[in-house]
Amino acid sequence: MFANFTFENPEFFWLFLLLPLAVAWYIWKRNKQTAELKISTTRGFKIKSGWLSKLRPILFVLRMLVMALIIMALARPRTVDVSTQTSSTQGIDIVMAIDVSASMLARDLQPNRLDALKEVAEEFIRDRPGDRIGLVVYAGESFTKTPITSDKAIVLDALEDIEYNNVLENGTAIGSGLATAVNRLKDSEAESKVIILLTDGVNNSGFIDPNTASELAVEFGIKVYTIGVGSNGMALSPIAIRPNGRFQFGNVQVEIDEELLKEIASSTGGKYFRATDNEKLEDIYAEIDSLEKTEIEEFRYYNYDEKYRPLVLLAGGLLLFEVLLRLTIFRSFI
Template identity: 45%
Template structure:
């Protein structure tokens, strides 16, 4: 919804001129008339009463419209003018397999990742950001966009049941690459996050997806999520449909993640806690600087002409009513 403002609001003070006019109109003066022997069959006309009332208020309508026109009411919308070729395009590629509910990060891996990723988005106001999620398959949640609220909303809605179970790291990476390959940004990066090992045989191999990223000038920052040793992981369901967590060894395909980062000119990180994950995002934020300058464009729509037309219309009606009354009374 556009905002409304007055370009010259001081003209609204002219409405103070109504005070003496209203006092004059309310002042009761001595009525003048002609003495007649009887008032029988002399009924007042409702039409004349309406006409006289209109003539009494017409000056207020005309002056109000003129004062508002002089104040120049207008609506405006604000848009952004940015040069996307100087910014950074960022795709999150997020593992949403069931193991992301493991409890070695607080309160679990997926929630910790979500909260810290949202903070990262808030620190990149001038970059375009998108979201891809993957498990046994990959799905685009948000193409790269400058509308960060959409990105944040989708990050808040991440869940582990939207895709088939499994971990296809290559699929998640290749779908993110596909969205960035035609980007004209000066820098294109993918933040690849997983807590496991690629286990889908017919999916695109992670290293093939890394070569695709390299050939399209895309840098990959890979993050392995999970503590060293054992963690409480969801392994089964109880009769009521609730997850059962058991101590399970944490297995992350670090050699592949390191090679993906090396091939694309990025970097590999291991996040074993909430604080280490936050430090990783802070480092990525420092590594990928943007020099995009965003300027605001104000688009105005003026409404003074509406009030001028209204004043002319009332002025015309006032003249017509006076002429009709003159002819009638004559």
Template identity: 45%
Template sequence: MEFARPHLFWLFLIYIPLIFWYVYKIRKIDPTIQASTLDAVKNFRTSYRVWLRHGLFAVRLLAIGCLIVILCRPQTSNKWETSSVEGTDIVIALDMSTSMLAKDFTPDRFAAAKDVASEFISGRESDNIGLVVFAGESFTLLPMTTDKSSLLNAVSSVEMGLLEDGTAIGDGLATSINRIVEGKAKSKSIILLTDGSNNTGLIAPLTAAEIAKDKGIKVYTIGIGSNGSALSPVGINYYGKLEYDYVKVTIDEQTLQSIARMTGGKYYRATDKNSLEGIFKEIDALEKTKLDISRYHNTEDDYMLWAWLLLAFVGLDIVLRTTVMRNIP
């Protein structure tokens, strides 16, 4: 058991003046008589009421003690805990341009990437992981955290249409760098998934890669898309729904390879969901370093036992004073 206000235990010092006062009071009110001999009363036993009077005072002290414990707020052991664990800093940068709805993955590239990313997050016990999405612009979906529930909820809830369409690989990488650079782990890695080539944005991909290199951040790039052609969105029909047709898969593998090589990472090509899962399993073997992480555990007050004891002692005091220890005027 822990206490929210342990400093209030100093209130137990009130027992000292109370005991002194009680001893003084007893000595003052006890009657005395002088006699030449005690032979006539030496066999008399002390009445149980004398001892009960002392017991009544003890009951009152116990009641005061229970009240002090309640004021100290006894609680369950739930709390913030800081522990040192093996982990790394990771940011997942996910392309969410319209082409990620191509049907060469099941059910499409974007959904497959979300599923595999969720499995990857679930398997990383103690890592600080952040989420960045990019299309024609980039956006931090979730800053780095060790809360897997928040990460999984963010991945599952993100939908297409959040950002202006396009493929700003450089902006997505730059935003990921800004998120991960403040991390405390020595090992920092960005996993960038895209199915196209950079066609918009303010920062060139290789410029962002140079920044990552200077910061000691590894970038693992993944090109998503089958070989040949894939059934991909080509427009919107009269009813506002996407129209699909077969489009040649074009991934700027040269740029993605250069980013990975410059930063000490690695480039992967995922042609289906199974190969994407294999890639994430390989990345899952990233080096780990010591991390100090804080976890919150729910804390609840646990004073009911002491409250019932307080009521019991007060009730016992009332019963004794109104029955066997009743004073007669």
């Protein structure tokens, strides 16, 4: 209830320390002003205690209430309503180029490489509210899954829909995947343009040389982060398709063209990463997220509602009431 209730001048509350002094002064002064008559006996006197004399201290109580209300008014109580508005001053356009070849179903990451990537990429996308993001998928060939857009719902739906199928020719066309991603960004007017290229193999398909694609990225001012995903040594990977259409898995040597990925990243001003397990993959996307920051400008609007006026009016009313009592009912005691 009082979360947004503040005082502009709380230092005036120190004046409350004067009130006990005023009470002490009033008691001392009243005792000094009380007349005292000593007689041997009150027999023969009709003693009648008047109710006005007992109520006389109410004048002082009213005066104290007036002082307390004035102190609270001087402290300027008010409520504040804060509203914020954010805007991106330097948005980043990002294309995620994802290898969807059959080897991405290898189970050295849990539950497999592709699903592990989708889980981490989803969090990465949600954490980039001010950026536009697009998706490119590739195997033996490549195509755009979704162009760069600020609508994260569309991107997340497209990411969830990514899976291995027979639509794309099998293989790993790193050059084609990178070139398609460059094509998505070449006309972008964003201050920063980034490609996150992920693969688990070597370039063995496609008609575009990866080095040619990286030169295009340099020409259009696009930075490329490359990620090689897969454990060291052997990994349980698809090796054949059974009659029922399911994959048969067997241990296969993990081969990633790290030299090529390092060269692509280095020539474009990016960085190469190696993800050997789920945790490492999460760390990689977290590091890329920290390296590519979007400048956010936040505007805060404060709406103040001053509450001191009712206190001043109440203090004035009590003061007037006290003066009227002093000049009428309690006049004989002044």
